[in-house]
Amino acid sequence: NTMIFLEIMQTIQGKWVRQLGRILSQLTWISTLHTDFFTCFHGGKILWYQLFKILACQTFIEKRTSYNILRPWLGGGLLLASMDRWGKNRRLSTPAFRFEILDNFFYVFNKNADDLCQQLAKAAISNKGQFTKEIDVFPFLKKCTPYIISEAAMGIKISAQLEDSKYLRDVHRISEIVVKRFFSSNFLPDRLKQGVAQGRLEVDVNDEDLGAFKKRRAFLDLILMAVKDGVELSDVDIHHEVDTFMFEGHHTTAAAFVWFLYCMARNPEHQELVRQELDELEMITALLVAILLVLLTVLFLAYRRWECSSFVKTIDLIPGPKKRPIVGNATSLPSESDEIMQTIQGKWVKQFGRIYRSWLGFRTFVHISTPNFVEKILTSQTYIEKGKSYSILTPWLGEGLLLATGIKWKKNRRLLTPAFHFQILDNFFDVFNKNADILCDQLAKALKSECCKEIDVFPFLKKCTLDIICEAAMGIKINAQLEDTEYIRNVHRISEIVVERFFSFGHFLPDWAYRCTPKGREHFKILKQIHDFTSQVIRERKEEIALEEMQNNDEDFGKIKKRRAFLDLMLLAVKDGVELSEMEIRNEVDTFMFEGHDTTASALVWFLYCMGTNPEHQELVREELNEVFGNSASPCTIEDANKLKYLECCIKESLRLYPAVPNITRYISEDFELGGYKIPTGASLSVQIYALHRNEEYFPDPDVFKPERFQVDESIGRHAFAYVPFSAGPRNCIGQRFAMFEEKVLASAILRRFRVSYDFAKHGPSKGNAELVLRPKHGMPLNLVSIS
Numbered sequence: 001n002t003m004i005f006l007e008i009m010q011t012i013q014g015k016w017v018r019q020l021g022r023i024l025s026q027l028t029w030i031s032t033l034h035t036d037f038f039t040c041f042h043g044g045k046i047l048w049y050q051l052f053k054i055l056a057c058q059t060f061i062e063k064r065t066s067y068n069i070l071r072p073w074l075g076g077g078l079l080l081a082s083m084d085r086w087g088k089n090r091r092l093s094t095p096a097f098r099f100e101i102l103d104n105f106f107y108v109f110n111k112n113a114d115d116l117c118q119q120l121a122k123a124a125i126s127n128k129g130q131f132t133k134e135i136d137v138f139p140f141l142k143k144c145t146p147y148i149i150s151e152a153a154m155g156i157k158i159s160a161q162l163e164d165s166k167y168l169r170d171v172h173r174i175s176e177i178v179v180k181r182f183f184s185s186n187f188l189p190d191r192l193k194q195g196v197a198q199g200r201l202e203v204d205v206n207d208e209d210l211g212a213f214k215k216r217r218a219f220l221d222l223i224l225m226a227v228k229d230g231v232e233l234s235d236v237d238i239h240h241e242v243d244t245f246m247f248e249g250h251h252t253t254a255a256a257f258v259w260f261l262y263c264m265a266r267n268p269e270h271q272e273l274v275r276q277e278l279d280e281l282e283m284i285t286a287l288l289v290a291i292l293l294v295l296l297t298v299l300f301l302a303y304r305r306w307e308c309s310s311f312v313k314t315i316d317l318i319p320g321p322k323k324r325p326i327v328g329n330a331t332s333l334p335s336e337s338d339e340i341m342q343t344i345q346g347k348w349v350k351q352f353g354r355i356y357r358s359w360l361g362f363r364t365f366v367h368i369s370t371p372n373f374v375e376k377i378l379t380s381q382t383y384i385e386k387g388k389s390y391s392i393l394t395p396w397l398g399e400g401l402l403l404a405t406g407i408k409w410k411k412n413r414r415l416l417t418p419a420f421h422f423q424i425l426d427n428f429f430d431v432f433n434k435n436a437d438i439l440c441d442q443l444a445k446a447l448k449s450e451c452c453k454e455i456d457v458f459p460f461l462k463k464c465t466l467d468i469i470c471e472a473a474m475g476i477k478i479n480a481q482l483e484d485t486e487y488i489r490n491v492h493r494i495s496e497i498v499v500e501r502f503f504s505f506g507h508f509l510p511d512w513a514y515r516c517t518p519k520g521r522e523h524f525k526i527l528k529q530i531h532d533f534t535s536q537v538i539r540e541r542k543e544e545i546a547l548e549e550m551q552n553n554d555e556d557f558g559k560i561k562k563r564r565a566f567l568d569l570m571l572l573a574v575k576d577g578v579e580l581s582e583m584e585i586r587n588e589v590d591t592f593m594f595e596g597h598d599t600t601a602s603a604l605v606w607f608l609y610c611m612g613t614n615p616e617h618q619e620l621v622r623e624e625l626n627e628v629f630g631n632s633a634s635p636c637t638i639e640d641a642n643k644l645k646y647l648e649c650c651i652k653e654s655l656r657l658y659p660a661v662p663n664i665t666r667y668i669s670e671d672f673e674l675g676g677y678k679i680p681t682g683a684s685l686s687v688q689i690y691a692l693h694r695n696e697e698y699f700p701d702p703d704v705f706k707p708e709r710f711q712v713d714e715s716i717g718r719h720a721f722a723y724v725p726f727s728a729g730p731r732n733c734i735g736q737r738f739a740m741f742e743e744k745v746l747a748s749a750i751l752r753r754f755r756v757s758y759d760f761a762k763h764g765p766s767k768g769n770a771e772l773v774l775r776p777k778h779g780m781p782l783n784l785v786s787i788s
């Protein structure tokens with residue numbers, strides 16, 4: 001009985017320790033069948049290092065044989081697992097005890113603590129309705145802790161405190177029997193174990209609990225999920241792990257708690273200190289709640305004030321979807337980004353017209369998609385500031401041409417415009433041709449290695465356009481099409497992260513706060529690597545130019561003179577006295593890198609899609625290619641490109657249907673009027689290029705691919721701002737001509753080498769994701785057939 005157990009412990013851990021010291025050995029016959037020899041270490045200053053040695057050592061982690069009496073119950077669960085299994089199971093279970101997971105169990109602890117107190121209060125009231133002074137609390141605690149552990153370990157609710165559960169009776173009973181067996185010679189009869197298993201079947205699980213534990217993963221769930229993820233654990237193993245948690249998790253906590261209460265009862269002064277601490281906590285909680293209430297009230301009042309402001313009232317005179325408090329129209333948008341564009345530039349345009357407003361939280365957008373309005377904005381010298389949503393690009397591109405405003409933008413635009421002069425662009429044709437050849441070779445190679453003829457061409461195009469812009473902007477070859485380098489990986493990754501931020505809460509966070517999130521940390525780490533790379537290229541290029549000049553080697557200098565990278569032109573301008581810091585140059589180079597590869601890859605991929613879905617037009621393009629190039633494999637020159645008129649119509653028509661930049665925004669820095677509505681300072685104006693291009697007033701059968709629309713006679717009389725894939729006015733795309741030539745060279749090279757088709761029956765229409773550029777949502781699988 002308990003007294004005997006206590007005396008045994010008092011002897012072993014008390015009397016003998018005092019008599020024989022803090023290390024002693026002992027030979028024990030616990031039963032006639034069970035002999036054991038063990039050495040006791042007992043803590044204390046003298047032997048702390050031996051204890052540490054034992055507990056920290058990876059070798060001594062196997063339990064001694066006296067634990068074997070638990071084996072029929074707990075099998076090879078964590079408590080008894082052998083060396084080889086223990087490591088794996090411990091690794092598997094450890095995440096279940098992380099802070100954030102444990103946090104989820106506070107609900108169970110609290111709810112159960114309430115039930116426990118209720119039960120104690122009920123028991124404390126005697127028949128006469130008076131509070132009795134003395135209760136044996138241990139049975140109450142023993143009922144309470146299994147409740148908690150069963151919910152934590154198995155995710156089920158056993159009404160232990162309120163009802164009598166057969167399963168818990170079995171758990172209590174088996175614990176008693178095991179303890180008795182420890183001090184006797186009896187073996188555990190099997191039927192008791194069966195009893196426990198049977199009891200387990202009787203636990204009550206109701207829907208409410210299931211809903212709750214979906215949020216709060218039980219240890220069992222975590223194990224089952226790990227098994228789904230490929231961790232090898234049999235049903236019996238799982239069963240043993242859960243039984244181990246059940247065994248270890250209720251007895252121990254009930255015992256710890258009952259002794260804690262005992263200590264509190266024996267030491268009222270300490271109990272008082274604990275109570276004071278709890279009172280303080282309550283006070284702090286009350287204070288926090290009060291502060292929160294005040295804050296909420298202030299926020300509510302500020303929100304009401306904002307809602308009644310003339311800015312909001314003026315904007316809300318423009319038609320638009322009904323806005324909800326705080327979130328505006330954010331929750332009315334679908335979650336898929338292709339559907340977001342279809343809603344903003346399709347459904348809502350039809351519903352509210354070609355000028356309407358929307359709210360994204362506290363930010364408002366006025367969307368326009370009719371040429372008159374677009375002209376008014378894009379030709380303005382006042383509204384050249386980009387919308388606030390571009391700010392997420394600032395850490396990457398700084399005040400490069402895309403994001404700069406005012407005098408800075410004017411100065412840099414003037415400086416860079418000559419770099420896109422026809423004569424200069426002519427020099428890039430060999431870069432276009434060389435990379436077009438590599439692209440076609442890579443596609444041919446992929447065709448050979450694929451068992452079918454279908455290839456997702458988008459990744460190939462992205463690498464090719466990246467190679468081209470690297471050579472054009474920085475004058476270096478990175479061979480993205482042939483090798484994988486850190487810089488290429490970084491450029492791809494940063495685009496992905498920026499897009500993710502655009503569609504997430506991170507968009508609304510200032511940079512310093514975003515930097516504290518895991519994504520933000522990755523973002524800034526990658527940016528640093530990209531910036532370091534660009535800065536290094538700038539330094540090297542500066543030295544090369546200085547060396548060239550020093551050597552004044554006419555032959556080499558002449559060669560480089562033929563093709564100056566955009567970077568070289570800036571460095572030469574600096575030499576000629578233009579004031580540009582290294583940071584400004586880096587921002588411009590990064591801007592070209594950003595603007596100059598995803599856009600062209602996107603334009604090209606949609607062009608190939610249009611060719612693949614319109615074979616008759618593809619044949620017309622091929623006829624034109626034959627006329628210009630015949631059977632030769634000669635590269636495409638600037639003169640050839642200028643002759644490819646039908647190809648140009650097809651590229652333009654694909655850019656109409658699938659504009660690589662589907663919308664642009666401007667910040668309204670001065671009130672103005674548009675379509676009878678006042679647009680107040682502070683609003684963002686969004687030019688919906690995608691919707692504009694599908695305006696049937698200017699493009700009948702807007703969804704049909706008709707390249708003839710762009711033949712000279714067909715275009716006469718069409719509003720100049722009905723088609724603006726490169727924007728228009730002072731802030732139009734500086735790289736427009738470069739891009740068109742690049743498209744022509746790459747498109748002609750591909751169509752001279754391959755016949756392309758798109759399996760519409762298999763894939764359905766390709767969907768576009770409006771991210772930074774319009775990219776195909778599921779890649780672009782095309783069938784390519786080599787033309788011999």
Ligand code: HEM
Nearest residue numbers: 401402595596599600603660661664726727733734735739
């Ligand atoms: C098919 C390919 C391309 C398309 C559809 C395209 C489209 C656009 C559009 C719509 C804008 C206006 C953005 C705005 O106002 O927010 C723009 C700006 C710009 N683009 Fe392009 N672009 C393409 C290729 C290129 C290339 C190849 C380069 C560089 C070589 C480039 C460099 C720029 C720059 C620097 C700006 C900012 C101009 C400024 O604000 O002054 N683009 N582009």
